[in-house]
Amino acid sequence: xxxxxxxxxxxxxxxxxxxxxxxxxxxxxxxxxxxxxxxxxxxxxxxxxxxxxxxxxxxxxxxxxxxxxxxxxxxxxxxxxxxxxxxxxxxxxxxxxxxxxxxxxxxxxxxx
Numbered sequence: 001x002x003x004x005x006x007x008x009x010x011x012x013x014x015x016x017x018x019x020x021x022x023x024x025x026x027x028x029x030x031x032x033x034x035x036x037x038x039x040x041x042x043x044x045x046x047x048x049x050x051x052x053x054x055x056x057x058x059x060x061x062x063x064x065x066x067x068x069x070x071x072x073x074x075x076x077x078x079x080x081x082x083x084x085x086x087x088x089x090x091x092x093x094x095x096x097x098x099x100x101x102x103x104x105x106x107x108x109x110x111x112x
Contacts, residue, residue: 006041009048012056013038016063021078031055 017027028035033052040046063077 005048005053006044009053009056010038010042012060016056016059019063019077020081021076031059 013027013031016022017024020027020030022030024038025035028038031052033055037046037052041048
């Protein structure tokens, strides 16, 4: 059974890497797992832990959700995800700027 879990893990890992156009190194970084672990799982010297299994399953679910957004687009998923991350970062920066403006306005109102 553990061998089957390792095989399932590697299949999901490889499918995700292919969908995202990631190398093994990039995929490990994305999942926050070590490359050594992947090779040990591949060699059968390690068994996938529940924590590592949950990471890859979460990424698989998120990828499926993202695919619903990506359907109909000719861009690779990795490009679209990068654009979404950029938008999220921009959103955070805008929220920070708005918060600064609101604090400044509140300070001026209390001074009056």
